Amino acid sequence: MVIADMNPVPHEAARNACHLCAPLGAGMAFAGVANTLPYLHGGQGCATYIRRYTISHFREPVDIASSSFGENATVFGGKGNLFKGLNNVIKQYHPAMIGVASTCLAETIGEDVAAQIKEFYLQSDGWCPELIFAPTPSYVGSHYDGFHRAVFATVTALARAGEKKQNINILPNMISPADIRYLREMCSDFSLEATILPDYSETLDGGSWAEYHRIPEGGTLLYDIRRMGQSAATIEFNNFLEPEVSAGNYLAKTFGVTNHRIGIPVGVAAVDEFMKLLEQYSRISIPAKYIKERGRLLDSYVDGHKYVFGKRALVFGDVDFAVSIAAFLAEIGMIPIICTAGKERNLPELIKPHMQKALEFHIFEGTDFVAMGEIADKLKPDIIIGSGKGYPLARRLQVPLIRLNFPIHDRLGGTRLRCLGYGGTQELFDRVVNGLLEKQQDDSSIGHAYL
Ligand code: SF4
Structure with missing residues (x-):
């Protein structure tokens, strides 16, 4: 086994970055929660770039709201824009949840978005959707960090204790909608009830519509996210996320939900490990269909x-x-x-x-x-x-x-x-x-x- 000892020429800044921006990852994760609208606190350009990038990959309409900072908000703070933006989104989209992610600009000027959201809750008269905030300054993280921060923020805000259930949680990382659908199929073949968070397999890869939907159907139900603290176990498809932003780690520490951190199950050895967990929590032997798939592979x-x-x-x-x-x-x-x-x-x-x-x-x-x-x-x-x-x-x-x-x-x-x-x-x-x-x-x- 050899590890390369050569390093590329040292450089001070990314010259053609391979990673993407943190709020983009957060937007993708929030789009996998049912009846939820991603919202960026910052300038209009960030939302436009992220929308364009997401739409060109998923080939679906993707709405992402923005606080739309101008000069005044940049100098004097964006609280007014945030309140106005949230009110507009609530009026027009009627979401069950708004996932707010901060952009570089909002973070650089030191916006206390968590406090602003709390104030918004307190001053709102009547019903207010769940408002989840993920801090996502792009200069200290990438799309990967933004994605996991959004999942972490959602779970920490919503999961509740309660009577223990047999179901499991799966935190699948940034995999394709087709992989999420296959994951659901596997759990169903094991007769295992699983909360997969996020699940953008329909919201970002649905069928064609006869008429426009403001928020696409599908996504992880808030009801199920609230019950994640009552599950028998969590399976996280990540090995390298810092424990302090791991939702599985949080569920283990707060509610005693056993957490299994495995990589994305690709390859026979990694999939075998995942299958063993499905067997363990479903108490069902691996179905013949998967034994045959493994044999063919x-x-x-x-x-x-x-x-x-x-x-x-x-x-x-x-x-x-x-x-x-x-x-x-x-x-x-x-x-x-x-x-x-x-x-x-x-x-x-x-x-x-x-x-x-x-x-x-x-x-x-x-x-x-x-x-x-x-x-x-x-x-x-x-x-x-x-x-x-x-x-x-x-x-x-x-x-x-x-x-x-x-x-x-x-x-x-x-x-x-x-x-x-x-x-x-x-x-x-x-x-x-x-x-x-x-x-x-x-x-x-x-x-x-x-x-
Ligand atoms: S300014 Fe920051 S948040 Fe906005 S698009 Fe660029 S990297 Fe992303």
């Missing part, structure tokens, strides 16, 4: 081994995604070159338990696309796995890009890409093998039709 590993063994794959994205995919790559005999975006976490030590199957791996933290290019020039990956934003690098290196995760703006169907469970791993494995085969075919002067 292992069979395809054998069939595809000669095409992938020893090949180098550069995987980039937020830390949980990149390390979970890297563990799968190690499982199939590939050499992962892991480039994480966002803040540094001393990963070389932390990821060792996840890389036990790796013949060799390389890890670089806090990378941008320029650093990634420098790493790629030295380590010569055969394939890249990550969001659509990796396309310019893949094009320059003339290697396949396996699009996964968020955002994918240059292809249709980013919401339907899967990697979770045996079924999702199967799809990912086939895409990786076929990407390598296609490259081999394209590079050949003969154009083999039999590989």
Whole structure:
């Protein structure tokens, strides 16, 4: 096992950032709660950028409200704008919850948004929706931090104690709507009642409408979030989130709900671990359907081994995604070159338990696309796995890009890409093998039709 000892050229600022902004992650998480409108406290431009980014990936209408700071709010404070904005949203959308995330501007001028929201509650005459605040200054975090802060804020504000139930909580991280749907299917096949938070599988990937809905249907019910403190256990698909902002950790400490932190279940070993938990809490043996899926997956590993063994794959994205995919790559005999975006976490030590199957791996933290290019020039990956934003690098290196995760703006169907469970791993494995085969075919002067 080898960890790369070379570092990209040191630099002071991100030159082509790979991570996205924190309120964007928060907006995505809030969009996965039923009848909820994400709201950004700050300037109009942040909401426009985030809406554009989200809409281009999900290909759905996405409303995000904004306090719309002008010069006055920037100099004298944005409380007036916040109150006016919240009143407008309540009047026009009738939401059950408004998820407020702060932008860089609001944080920089020192807005006490939590106190302002409390004041809004007190002065509101009559009914007021749940107002949840997630502090998300983008200069100290990325979309990953914003997403988890929104989940944490929602759970800490709403979860209540009560009589213990048999159901479980699943905090699935930033996975695709198709992966969330598959997750629900798995829980249902185990006859296990699960609260999945957030669940944007319908709100951000629904069917077509005959008439416009202000807030799309779907999402985790507030009723279920309130009961999360009464569940038998929580399963969090993250290994690297700081414990102080982990909702699973909070539920364990406050209500005694056992918390299991596992990575995103991609690859046979990781999915086996997840399946064991579903068996444990449902008291039902793994259904035959999944044993067959697992068997087919292992069979395809054998069939595809000669095409992938020893090949180098550069995987980039937020830390949980990149390390979970890297563990799968190690499982199939590939050499992962892991480039994480966002803040540094001393990963070389932390990821060792996840890389036990790796013949060799390389890890670089806090990378941008320029650093990634420098790493790629030295380590010569055969394939890249990550969001659509990796396309310019893949094009320059003339290697396949396996699009996964968020955002994918240059292809249709980013919401339907899967990697979770045996079924999702199967799809990912086939895409990786076929990407390598296609490259081999394209590079050949003969154009083999039999590989
Ligand atoms: S100013 Fe901050 S919050 Fe607004 S879009 Fe830029 S990074 Fe995001």
